[in-house]
Amino acid sequence: MPARIASTRYALPxxxxxxxxxxxxxxxxxxxSIEKAGVKRRQIAQKDEISSDLALAAAIQLLDEENIDRxxxxxxxxxxxxxxxxTPATSCVIQGKLDxxxxxxxxxxxxxxxxxxxxxxxxxxxxxTMGARNVLLLxxxxxxxxxxxxxxxxxxxxxDAAAATLITRSEESMIGPYVYGTDGKSYEKIIIRDGFARxxxxxSSTTDRADGYGNVTxxxxxxMDGTAIFLFSNRTVPPMIEDLLSKAKxxxxxxxxxxxxxxxxxxxxxxxxxxGIAPERFFHCMENxxxxxxxxxxxxxxxAQLAGKLKPGMRVLLAGFGxxxxxxxxxxxx
Amino acid sequence: xxxxxxxxxxxxxxxxxxxxxxIQPTTNYREIPDWSxxxxxxxxxxxxxxxxxxxxxxxxxxxxTVQDIYDVIKSRKx
Numbered sequence: 001m002p003a004r005i006a007s008t009r010y011a012l013p014x015x016x017x018x019x020x021x022x023x024x025x026x027x028x029x030x031x032x033s034i035e036k037a038g039v040k041r042r043q044i045a046q047k048d049e050i051s052s053d054l055a056l057a058a059a060i061q062l063l064d065e066e067n068i069d070r071x072x073x074x075x076x077x078x079x080x081x082x083x084x085x086x087t088p089a090t091s092c093v094i095q096g097k098l099d100x101x102x103x104x105x106x107x108x109x110x111x112x113x114x115x116x117x118x119x120x121x122x123x124x125x126x127x128x129t130m131g132a133r134n135v136l137l138l139x140x141x142x143x144x145x146x147x148x149x150x151x152x153x154x155x156x157x158x159x160d161a162a163a164a165t166l167i168t169r170s171e172e173s174m175i176g177p178y179v180y181g182t183d184g185k186s187y188e189k190i191i192i193r194d195g196f197a198r199x200x201x202x203x204s205s206t207t208d209r210a211d212g213y214g215n216v217t218x219x220x221x222x223x224m225d226g227t228a229i230f231l232f233s234n235r236t237v238p239p240m241i242e243d244l245l246s247k248a249k250x251x252x253x254x255x256x257x258x259x260x261x262x263x264x265x266x267x268x269x270x271x272x273x274x275x276g277i278a279p280e281r282f283f284h285c286m287e288n289x290x291x292x293x294x295x296x297x298x299x300x301x302x303x304a305q306l307a308g309k310l311k312p313g314m315r316v317l318l319a320g321f322g323x324x325x326x327x328x329x330x331x332x333x334x
Numbered sequence: 335x336x337x338x339x340x341x342x343x344x345x346x347x348x349x350x351x352x353x354x355x356x357i358q359p360t361t362n363y364r365e366i367p368d369w370s371x372x373x374x375x376x377x378x379x380x381x382x383x384x385x386x387x388x389x390x391x392x393x394x395x396x397x398x399t400v401q402d403i404y405d406v407i408k409s410r411k412x
Binding site: 036212226227230234235 | 350370371372375376378379382383390391392395
């Protein structure tokens with residue numbers, strides 16, 4: 001599939017929620033191990049900033065800064081759990097707002113933390129099978145509006161953001177192979193249970209409950225079993241990386257840079273050490289963003305490029321894992 | 335099931351930065367340098383991957399020493 005990642009940009013909500021703000025609200029956590037998660041600030045979407053707005057801003061930034069002729073965008077993939085309407089697809093609305101050509105195809109993809117790599121595969125397939133020249137991938141999350149005000153752990157970890165990636169036709173395939181996986185039996189480990197088809201909102205949806213650490217949630221709010229997700233990541237990610245390298249007939253030493261989904265610096269550092277990856281070849285990017293769900297990997301790609309850590313010609317392993325539970329990995333040459 | 339000495343050595347390796355031999359059966363695990371709830375996750379992961387035993391936060395709250403944790407894992411493994 002002859003595709004490559006040509007460019008990335010990202011957009012953030014206007015309002016910051018810093019660690020100073022957090023510890024002013026939860027002074028009992030100052031000096032606690034929560035700071036090992038590695039986040040210092042995160043941007044939080046307000047009521048008038050929805051996911052597609054952020055995605056649109058990221059798209060405009062990318063198209064304008066890279067002088068992309070909008071008539072040459074042949075497909076939009078909008079990846080978010082936040083859709084503007086039940087119908088039509090939000091990608092259709094974005095196509096209109098960007099004033100792209102009528103030949104431009106559109107599709108919404110609902111998936112979470114693992115979805116960037118899934119979307120790269122889909123984009124590559126669209127280029128290969130549908131003859132697209134350029135695919136504009138937009139990832140966006142405003143998950144924080146579902147986090148309970150007293151869910152201290154997740155309020156510390158998560159931020160909102162959107163990213164735009166231009167995937168373009170290339171002479172040779174620059175992305176791949178791919179590894180995907182799902183553990184659907186564990187779907188409840190990361191969930192917002194009520195408010196959709198299976199469990200509509202009821203009065204009991206907002207009945208609060210607390211975990212053993214004093215984090216409060218309810219069925220209408222975001223709920224993540226942190227221990228289960230740590231174990232899942234520990235159990236799943238290293239074999240996925242080995243599987244991917246085996247498929248690519250490469251070793252870890254052939255990879256110039258590892259960019260993982262960024263849920264928690266402590267978790268990622270544990271994975272890095274477990275897999276014997278040198279710190280200078282493993283990119284962290286949580287400090288100023290938090291866990292931005294679908295956008296962590298493209299934001300990290302952009303930040304790594306700006307920091308001079310990702311240069312043209314490098315071979316980068318991208319790995320996503322999380323809600324589903326699901327996981328995905330690929331190797332991209334830049 | 336590993337001996338407690340081997341269990342302690344594996345725990346030292348997983349926690350990273352702990353001098354070899356510093357974790358003993360009588361060590362109060364909460365007094366291991368830099369111990370935090372994050373390290374509890376690593377210990378729980380070790381129990382699962384090395385011994386196929388599910389350890390919970392509640393289990394750890396009831397334990398004090400490395401021996402206590404080892405005994406829980408050993409009893410569940412058998």
